[in-house]
Amino acid sequence: MKRNIFICWWLCLCLSAFVFSCRENKPTTQKYLVGISHVNTWDNWRRSMIEEMRRELTLYPDFEIDVLVRDAEDDSYKQIDDIKDLIAAGIDLLIISPNDAQPLTKILVDVYESGIPTILLDRAIDSDQFTAFIGANNQRIGEEAGRLAEEVLKGRGQVLEFQGKMSASACRERSLGFQSFLKNNPKIKVHPFALRWSEEAAEAVIDSLNRAGFQVDLVFAHNDKMAISAATASARLGLDPYVIGVDGFPDGGIQMVAQKVIDATFLYPTGGDKAIQTAIDLLQEKPVAKRQTLFSAKVDTNNVRTVLQQGIQMSEQHAKIDRQQAFIDAQSQLLQRRQNFLILSWSSLLIVSLAAALIWYLFRQKERQSRALKDRSAIISNQNETIRKQRDGLGRLLSIAEEATTAKDRFFANLSHDFKQVLTMVSLPLQKLTDNPLNEHSKANLQLIQRNVQSLNKLASEILQMEEVEKQKHKLEFEETNVSTLAVELLKSFEATFAEKSLDVQKQIAPDVIGRVNAPAIEKILFNLIANAAKFSDHGGTLIVRIWRDQEGVGIEVQDEGPGIPQADLDRVFDRFYRVDQPSIGPQPDGSGLGLAIVKELVELHHGRIEVDSSLGTGTTFRVLLIGRTVPAAMATSESIDFSPTVEIGPEKKLLIVEDDRSLRSTLARSLSKFYQVSVAGNGAEGLELIEQYRPDLIISDIYMPSMDGIEFCRYVKEKPETFHIPVILLTAMPSERSMINGFDMGADAYVTKPFSEEVLLSRIRNLLADRQQLNVSLNRHFDAVGINSSDHNDKAFIQTCIRYIHQHLSEGLTIAELAQELAMSRTALARKIKRITGIKPGEFLRKVKLTHAAKLLLNTDMTVREVAFSAGFHDSKYFSRCFSKEFGQLPSQFRKAKKLFEP
Numbered sequence: 001m002k003r004n005i006f007i008c009w010w011l012c013l014c015l016s017a018f019v020f021s022c023r024e025n026k027p028t029t030q031k032y033l034v035g036i037s038h039v040n041t042w043d044n045w046r047r048s049m050i051e052e053m054r055r056e057l058t059l060y061p062d063f064e065i066d067v068l069v070r071d072a073e074d075d076s077y078k079q080i081d082d083i084k085d086l087i088a089a090g091i092d093l094l095i096i097s098p099n100d101a102q103p104l105t106k107i108l109v110d111v112y113e114s115g116i117p118t119i120l121l122d123r124a125i126d127s128d129q130f131t132a133f134i135g136a137n138n139q140r141i142g143e144e145a146g147r148l149a150e151e152v153l154k155g156r157g158q159v160l161e162f163q164g165k166m167s168a169s170a171c172r173e174r175s176l177g178f179q180s181f182l183k184n185n186p187k188i189k190v191h192p193f194a195l196r197w198s199e200e201a202a203e204a205v206i207d208s209l210n211r212a213g214f215q216v217d218l219v220f221a222h223n224d225k226m227a228i229s230a231a232t233a234s235a236r237l238g239l240d241p242y243v244i245g246v247d248g249f250p251d252g253g254i255q256m257v258a259q260k261v262i263d264a265t266f267l268y269p270t271g272g273d274k275a276i277q278t279a280i281d282l283l284q285e286k287p288v289a290k291r292q293t294l295f296s297a298k299v300d301t302n303n304v305r306t307v308l309q310q311g312i313q314m315s316e317q318h319a320k321i322d323r324q325q326a327f328i329d330a331q332s333q334l335l336q337r338r339q340n341f342l343i344l345s346w347s348s349l350l351i352v353s354l355a356a357a358l359i360w361y362l363f364r365q366k367e368r369q370s371r372a373l374k375d376r377s378a379i380i381s382n383q384n385e386t387i388r389k390q391r392d393g394l395g396r397l398l399s400i401a402e403e404a405t406t407a408k409d410r411f412f413a414n415l416s417h418d419f420k421q422v423l424t425m426v427s428l429p430l431q432k433l434t435d436n437p438l439n440e441h442s443k444a445n446l447q448l449i450q451r452n453v454q455s456l457n458k459l460a461s462e463i464l465q466m467e468e469v470e471k472q473k474h475k476l477e478f479e480e481t482n483v484s485t486l487a488v489e490l491l492k493s494f495e496a497t498f499a500e501k502s503l504d505v506q507k508q509i510a511p512d513v514i515g516r517v518n519a520p521a522i523e524k525i526l527f528n529l530i531a532n533a534a535k536f537s538d539h540g541g542t543l544i545v546r547i548w549r550d551q552e553g554v555g556i557e558v559q560d561e562g563p564g565i566p567q568a569d570l571d572r573v574f575d576r577f578y579r580v581d582q583p584s585i586g587p588q589p590d591g592s593g594l595g596l597a598i599v600k601e602l603v604e605l606h607h608g609r610i611e612v613d614s615s616l617g618t619g620t621t622f623r624v625l626l627i628g629r630t631v632p633a634a635m636a637t638s639e640s641i642d643f644s645p646t647v648e649i650g651p652e653k654k655l656l657i658v659e660d661d662r663s664l665r666s667t668l669a670r671s672l673s674k675f676y677q678v679s680v681a682g683n684g685a686e687g688l689e690l691i692e693q694y695r696p697d698l699i700i701s702d703i704y705m706p707s708m709d710g711i712e713f714c715r716y717v718k719e720k721p722e723t724f725h726i727p728v729i730l731l732t733a734m735p736s737e738r739s740m741i742n743g744f745d746m747g748a749d750a751y752v753t754k755p756f757s758e759e760v761l762l763s764r765i766r767n768l769l770a771d772r773q774q775l776n777v778s779l780n781r782h783f784d785a786v787g788i789n790s791s792d793h794n795d796k797a798f799i800q801t802c803i804r805y806i807h808q809h810l811s812e813g814l815t816i817a818e819l820a821q822e823l824a825m826s827r828t829a830l831a832r833k834i835k836r837i838t839g840i841k842p843g844e845f846l847r848k849v850k851l852t853h854a855a856k857l858l859l860n861t862d863m864t865v866r867e868v869a870f871s872a873g874f875h876d877s878k879y880f881s882r883c884f885s886k887e888f889g890q891l892p893s894q895f896r897k898a899k900k901l902f903e904p
Contacts, residue, residue, distance in 0.1 A: 031064040032283050035086035037079055037096040039123075041071045045247055045270060049097075049121075052272030055321065060280055075817050076103040076167075077827040083107055087116070093282060095275050097121045100167035103821065117282040121275050124169040132278050132288050134271045136296040138170045141266050142177025144298055145220050145244050148264060149182065152242045156187040157217030160205070160241075162230060164197045164222040174222055174246065196813050197222070199229040200875035206233040208870065218242040224253030224265055231262045248299050250308065257304045264300040267307070480661055480704070483522060483554055484513045487547050490526050494534060502540045509547040514704060515554035515626060521602045522556075528595035529558040529622050536562035536620070553608070556624040565614040573612060574600040599624075653677065653769060656696040658687035658713060659731070660705040668700065671758050676765075684708030688716055691723055697772075698765055703732045703743070711742050718747030724836060727768040729761075799837060806849045810873040816842045850874065851887045858896045865892045 036053070040046055050069075057065060068086055072079035076099045084107070086094065094116055098104040101124060109129040112118045117131040124133055149159055161178060164171040175192065182188050195201040202221065209216060216234070219241050221227035227245030234241055245253045245265040253265035271294050281288050299307050487509055498505050515522075533543050541561040548555045565573060576597040599622075603610045606626050614620040654677040659665040662682075669678050679694050681687040683705045691699075699717065703710035710730050717723045727749040732740075740751055750764050805822055806814060820830040831842045838845055854872035857863055863871065869880035884892050 030062065030283075031066070032092045033066050033068065033090060034279060035068045035070070035083075035089070035091035035094045037070045037072060037082050037086065037094070039072055039079075039097050039099045040074050041069075044252060045249055045268070048249065049270035049272040052270055053276050056273040056276035060276075063280065063283070072099050074099060075827065076100040077817055077820065079104060080107050083111065087111065087114075091116065093117045093119070093279050095119045095121055095279060098123045098125055098169070100165070101125045101169045101172075102167065117279075119275055119278055119282075121271055122170060130290075131282060132290055132292060134274050134278060134292045134294065135170070136268055136271075136294045138173035139177035141246060141268070141296055142174040142179075143181045144177075144266065144296075145174075145246075146178045146181030148244060148298065148300075149178075149218050149220060149242075150185060150188065152263075153188055153217055155185055157189075158215055159188060159190045160209075160216055160219045160230070161190055161192040162202050162205070162219065162221040162226045163192055163194050164226075166194055171222055178220060194812055195226060197226065198813060198875055199225050201813065202226040202229040203233040204866075204870050204875055206230055206237065206239075208867070210237045210239065216241045218244070220244045221246070223247050224249060224256065224262070227253070227262050227265070228256050231256075248297075248307075250312075254299055254304060254308055257299055257301065258308055260301070264298060267295070267297045267299060269294040269296065478516050478518055480514055481517050481519045481522065482512060483515050483517065483556070484509050484511055484547050486519060486523060487526055487545065487556075490523060491530065491545065494530055497534050498543070501534065501537060503534065503537055504540075504542045506542065506544045508544060510549065513547050513549045513554060515549065516706075517554070517606060517626060518602075521605065525599050525602055525624060526556065526558075528599045529556070529624075532595060532622075533558050533560035533562070533620075536560055538562060541619075553625055553627040555626075557621060559619060559621040561619040564616040564618055565612070565620055566616060567614075570612055570614060574610070653698070654679065654694055654696045655765070656681065656687060656690055656694065656699045658682075658684060658699065658701040658705070658710070660702060664702075668761075672762075672765075675762065684710065684713030684716070687713055691717065691726070696726060698769060699726055699728045700761075700765075701728060701730055703730055711746055714743060714748050715746040725772070727772060729764055729768070798833070802834070802845075803849050806846060807853060810850060810853060811871060813873060813875065814846070816846060819846075847883060848887065851884055854880070854884065854892070855888065855895065858892055868892065 038046055038050070041050065057067070068089055068091065070079075070082035070086065072082060079096075079099050080103065083094070083096070083104075094111055096104075096108065096118070098108070098120065105125040105127050108118055108120075108125055109127050112129045112131065120130050120133045120135070122135045124135070149157075153159070159182070161175065163175055166172055166175070179190055179192075182190055193201075193205055195205070206216070216239065219227065219230045219234075221230060221244070224245035224247045227243050230241075231243040234243070243262040243264075245256075245262050246268055247253050248265045248267035253262065256262045257265055271292075274292060274294065278288050278292065488507070491505070491507065494505075497503075530543075530545065537543055537560045543561075544557075544559040546555070546557040546559075574596050600610055603624055603626070608624060608626040611623045611625075612620065613623070655672055657665060657668050657672070657678060657680045659668065659680070660682050665680050665682070669680050672678050679690050679696065681690050684701070685708045687699070687701065688708075690696075701710040701713055705713075708716075710732075714728050714730065717726060717728060724747070728747065729750045729752055730743045730748045731752055743751060749768055752761055752764060801823070802819065805819060809818075816830065817827050820827045823830060825833070834840075834842045834845050840848075850872045854868050854874075857868045857871060858865075861868075865881070866877045869875075869877045872880070874880035874883070881891055884890075884895070888895055
């Protein structure tokens with residue numbers, strides 16, 4: 001007792017020291033997850049916004065904020081997918097700069113209505129369903145730019161407005177403010193150009209207008225990059241328009257104003273720090289203003305030096321803050337390492353102390369156990385002597401039992417042999433009578449007798465099988481079996497018995513109940529249950545046989561209207577040699593009491609269960625359920641399935657057969673190998689491997705298969721770009737509408753219902769191969785004009801619509817995302833469809849259409865190569881020449897001289 005008290009005291013002391021050393025004085029931090037979705041992360045203005053956010057987050061040490069950042073890469077549909085990923089990650093707040101207003105409005109409204117605070121940064125959406133908007137007043141910036149233009153031009157002149165991406169709210173508002181202000185001055189003409197932020201496009205417009213003799217007095221560009229490009233191009237051409245930009249980035253627009261490259265710019269703050277401040281307030285459930293307008297101001301030659309100096313000072317302050325933060329982080333890491341070392345030291349001391357206490361305790365225990373072992377050793381010696389004597393006696397008893405078992409087995413073997421000898425003598429002359437019957441009625445009776453002789457032969461074998469089942473020597477092999485067909489055939493052998501007792505037999509058997517079972521064992525189960533029901537049924541009674549399949553497995557039920565079984569005997573009806581002997585239910589038919597015992601053993605070998613319901617005077621029902629996948633792992637591995645046969649004779653067309661039933665698989669292979677090269681697989685997973693190896697022209701697949709069924713297999717085939725064009729025929733024994741719809745949804749080309757004739761299957765194969773060949777010829781003829789080689793489905797109208805829309809928007813720098821928006825499709829769906837139809841990637845398809853249009857312009861117009869490039873949607877003539885040379889094997893100038901590929 002004293003020892004236990006001492007150990008407890010020692011452990012408490014060590015644990016107290018450990019807890020005291022590990023205690024931290026840091027205040028509890030609040031943990032949040034914030035999602036941030038940027039339009040892009042490569043632009044200097046955007047990088048400045050990200051840096052402001054990072055710096056502002058360091059000012060809130062009491063908040064543990066994890067940030068998930070996503071880059072939309074200027075793609076609205078990718079940004080939608082990014083938002084869905086952020087929501088799935090469980091963010092507490094969303095900060096987003098929408099790429100385009102219209103596509104993103106719906107999902108951002110859904111996010112807001114789901115209760116997640118939503119902060120719009122820089123750009124707005126087409127709804128007021130958001131928590132806060134932070135950004136400059138873009139319409140006011142446009143108006144100020146218009147006012148500056150009016151002052152510079154003195155009320156008269158030609159103005160170019162280089163617009164950004166007009167689907168973004170910022171661009172729309174700037175353009176609205178600019179044009180609204182100047183529309184009251186009719187002598188100032190504004191010419192808008194949608195350049196989508198392209199610097200190359202701005203330079204190309206200046207060049208084109210100069211060649212046309214157009215006088216430009218002022219340029220208003222929606223960002224500094226386009227403004228700088230326009231100013232540079234103008235200077236190169238000897239022009240001197242007044243150039244206004246937007247962004248006012250210190251290393252960009254402001255520096256260019258200071259160097260007099262451009263004349264003015266407008267400060268356009270990023271608002272990154274303001275977004276983090278607002279997010280912290282929202283996470284603390286503080287009220288915030290719904291619209292927060294950031295400061296913006298004009299910068300020209302009058303104030304650029306002051307603004308530039310302020311920017312330099314601010315950059316120095318930011319650098320100083322970053323250095324201080326880095327120092328604080330380094331000190332925090334050092335403090336953390338020291339705390340970790342202290343905790344490790346106390347932990348080590350605790351472990352050593354506990355180990356010492358444990359060693360001392362084990363040593364004392366060992367001493368006590370040694371004394372106890374010495375005392376028990378004498379007792380064990382005496383017990384060993386007694387056990388030795390008992391073992392000698394048991395050996396003699398076992399020898400006697402083995403002799404009795406051997407004699408019993410020999411008796412059953414001899415009895416079975418004698419049964420089979422007599423049955424053979426009966427079956428031989430019976431076969432001769434069956435071959436030469438006196439009439440059709442006699443032939444039917446003889447065939448019935450012959451089936452019952454076969455059944456007796458099976459019963460004779462069961463005498464030995466019962467012993468093998470008991471000893472677990474009877475290993476069953478499992479395969480897909482039609483239990484319905486097996487039951488219907490077996491019932492035919494009882495027709496004479498049913499007729500003799502005038503039984504009304506009701507067959508409630510669902511069609512094509514397929515289960516992975518041992519067919520002979522199921523036949524024995526059915527035979528014994530039906531035989532028992534017929535034997536105990538009253539004359540003129542009803543006997544019901546039910547077969548079904550549900551989610552739980554295959555079910556078998558046999559019901560009779562016999563005298564029933566007393567409740568006291570229900571628990572013993574499956575015991576060997578047990579027979580109900582109750583005078584109250586009258587005389588019982590003869591029997592050995594083995595049938596139900598065999599049934600139970602066979603059901604358990606299928607990992608199923610058997611139940612019995614009975615009441616005196618009403619009847620008895622036996623119910624068997626083979627649950628789900630009934631094949632034990634050890635037995636399943638013993639099945640030897642040959643998946644390797646490959647027949648390669650016949651024409652060049654190659655077929656792949658995917659079927660788990662060996663006999664049907666072999667039959668199909670033999671039939672089709674006369675006409676095609678045939679490969680076979682035992683399930684969907686093996687079929688996918690063979691597709692990579694053999695590249696078949698057509699696939700025939702069963703639906704119900706292990707490992708991977710036909711529906712899932714078809715989905716894999718149709719999803720992969722390398723195999724989606726291969727026709728797939730699905731085979732099914734259960735042609736339900738739902739299974740057929742699922743198959744067609746996965747891309748199946750045809751269904752063939754079992755049983756089917758060879759002619760029907762061959763006809764479907766020939767038609768599908770012929771259709772596919774005709775489609776390829778038609779596609780190749782259609783795409784020869786643009787140099788595109790197709791590999792699958794002909795959707796000429798869809799491709800013509802794409803080409804027509806591309807032609808209408810060539811000079812606007814059309815992207816795949818915009819084409820998808822026009823066609824009311826997602827970018828991913830459009831890319832997959834173009835790839836499926838043309839066999840090439842969407843970007844390559846778009847480039848080929850543009851290059852084809854350029855080639856026609858070279859042959860049919862006098863436009864220069866640079867003008868052709870701009871008209872075909874290329875804003876860089878050097879890049880256009882490289883793409884053209886790669887596509888047609890000639891430079892544009894050489895192509896124009898050759899005039900080989902296109903006619904006017």
